[in-house]
Amino acid sequence: AQSVTQLGSHVSVSEGALVLLRCNYSSSVPPYLFWYVQYPNQGLQLLLKYTTGATLVKGINGFEAEFKKSETSFHLTKPSAHMSDAAEYFCAVSVGGGKLIFGQGTELSVKP
Amino acid sequence: DTEVTQTPKHLVMGMTNKKSLKCEQHMGHRAMYWYKQKAKKPPELMFVYSYEKLSINESVPSRFSPECPNSSLLNLHLHALQPEDSALYLCASSIGETQYFGPGTRLLVL
Numbered sequence: 001a002q003s004v005t006q007l008g009s010h011v012s013v014s015e016g017a018l019v020l021l022r023c024n025y026s027s028s029v030p031p032y033l034f035w036y037v038q039y040p041n042q043g044l045q046l047l048l049k050y051t052t053g054a055t056l057v058k059g060i061n062g063f064e065a066e067f068k069k070s071e072t073s074f075h076l077t078k079p080s081a082h083m084s085d086a087a088e089y090f091c092a093v094s095v096g097g098g099k100l101i102f103g104q105g106t107e108l109s110v111k112p
Numbered sequence: 113d114t115e116v117t118q119t120p121k122h123l124v125m126g127m128t129n130k131k132s133l134k135c136e137q138h139m140g141h142r143a144m145y146w147y148k149q150k151a152k153k154p155p156e157l158m159f160v161y162s163y164e165k166l167s168i169n170e171s172v173p174s175r176f177s178p179e180c181p182n183s184s185l186l187n188l189h190l191h192a193l194q195p196e197d198s199a200l201y202l203c204a205s206s207i208g209e210t211q212y213f214g215p216g217t218r219l220l221v222l
Contacts, residue, residue, distance in 0.1 A: 032209040043116075043202055044155065044213040051209065090154055094209040098143050098168060102154035 002027045002095045006103035014111045019063075019078040021106050023091030026072060032094035033074045035065055038105075039087045047089075050074060061085070086110045115139075116214035118203050124220045127193060133217045135186040135203030144186040145211065146178060147202040155202055161186060193221045 007022040025031055032051050036044040048059025055067040065076045074091060091103040116137045125131050135144065143162045147155035160168035161180040175197075177189040186203055198221045204211040 034210070036213070041218070043118075043215040044204075046210065046212060049210055088152075092154075096209075098145065098160040098162065098206065099157060100211060105152070105154055107152075 002031075002093055002101050004091050004093050004101050004103040006089075006091050006106050008106055009104060010107045010109070012109040012111060013081045015083055016080050019076070019081045019085065019108065021076040021089050021091075021108065023065075023074045023076065023103060024072055025074060025091070025093045027093055027095070029096075033065075033067060034092045034094070034100070035059065035063070035074075035076050036090045036092065037061075037087050038090065044090065047076070081108075081110045083110050083112065116203055116205055116212055118201075118214040118217050120217055121215070122218045122220075124222065125190065125193065126222055127195075129193075130189070130191045132190065133188040133201055133203075133219075135188075135214055136184055137205040137212075137214075138184055139205060139207070139212070140183075141205035141207050141212075142183060143206045144180065145204040145206070146176075146186070146188050147204065147213075148197075149200040149202055149216070159188075190219075193219075195221050197221050 003026045005024045034049045035047040048057045050057050050067045058064045063078045089106050092100045119134045146158040149155040158172045159178045164180045175192050179187040200216045202216045203214040
């Protein structure tokens with residue numbers, strides 16, 4: 001069965017520091033992978049996605065993620081954190097038929 | 113434009129009330145979704161409509177009744193809800209495997 005594991009329910013970084021949010025997946029088929037961000041009292045916004053092709057995917061707001069099949073990982077990074085990046089981040093894998101399997105989420109805090 | 117709109121933004125209802133949530137998209141997406149999200153948790157899928165037909169019902173209680181009047185609109189009719197149904201209700205639509213979410217309706221059941 002497909003699943004998504006996000007390592008760390010809470011990550012705290014200083015402003016200007018590297019952001020690394022970890023996501024591992026299991027999938028019996030080539031996966032479609034997504035990162036979503038959710039700001040307080042808002043819906044989910046698509047940050048980036050991997051479907052096929054280039055394994056390094058660039059998204060909005062300076063985020064990027066690399067699909068590593070051998071490690072079954074899709075970690076999200078940003079070189080320099082900004083205060084406005086503080087939010088909840090969800091990794092998800094598509095299992096077909098309109099279903100997304102979400103990780104439990106990682107809350108990112110950014111310290112001044 | 114990847115916008116999904118939802119109304120109302122907030123809703124407070126009693127356990128005997130009937131209310132409806134509305135979702136709209138004009139991106140030509142042919143699949144639409146309802147999710148329920150509790151605080152600090154990922155969204156939980158409730159219903160999927162594909163080409164205006166209900167394709168997935170994740171064993172949702174009958175007090176939640178979805179409706180897809182046309183390819184741009186999705187409603188969720190609420191009746192006799194329980195306090196534990198209080199949550200953020202998210203609508204989404206998709207092109208291929210990529211889902212785009214609306215801002216949600218924050219529902220409080222008293």
